[in-house]
Amino acid sequence: MADLQARLQKLSEEFTQFQQELQDTVGSRQKLDAQKQENLGVQTEFAKLKDGETIYKLIGPVLLKQDQTEAESTVNGRLEFIDKEISRLEQRIRETQGKMEKKKGEIIQLQSSAQAAGAQPDKA
Template sequence: MASEGSTPQQLSDDFTDLQKKLQVVIEARQRLDAQLSENQAVQKEFAELDDDANIYKLIGPTLIKQDKDEAVMNVDKRLDFIDKEIKRIEAQIAEYSENSEKKKAEIMRLQMEQQQQQQQQQQGPA
């Protein structure tokens, strides 16, 4: 949080920086949602396959045959990882949002103080 001596420009720059960071983590969250959906669809497909079904993994330009149990385990691990990443990103989103709101309130408070000072100066001595 900015100190009492922060200038409006410093506060504005801090707020802009927080908004940029927030946008980056929101975009990361959206990518994770897409990965989550994709992996859940694969998991569902695996559940419907016979145990002796052929499964191939694309590695570069080549399809490599993979054991079903290994493929299921890899997807489960990926889903677990994605879930943990979503929780981490959600915490960042909450932190940046909270800090952004605090910075916004500080900017508004400073602007109101400046307006009051200007009004007092315009009114002159009583």
């Protein structure tokens, strides 16, 4: 019976680790979503600009002039990177959820075994 308890404890700890990993990954995904929205807003503003308008980039406490093509290229590059990271994190979320489901099944199976063993009378 102690062996079952130890195995159950180990499975529970692994399940908790997967929960924490999932929580961290979802948090990272949410941060990327916020960054994506910011960059999409910047991209929208760029679309409203006329040729020759001045773009400034904030670097520390200083505003520096930036070429419009360069600025648009930078934002587009960021959006591509963010989209790739979001895809990677979504895959990781799916994998972690799958591992959690598998671990949950193992826990339920072990608990059922323990209950069945506890319900059987001892043979003398």
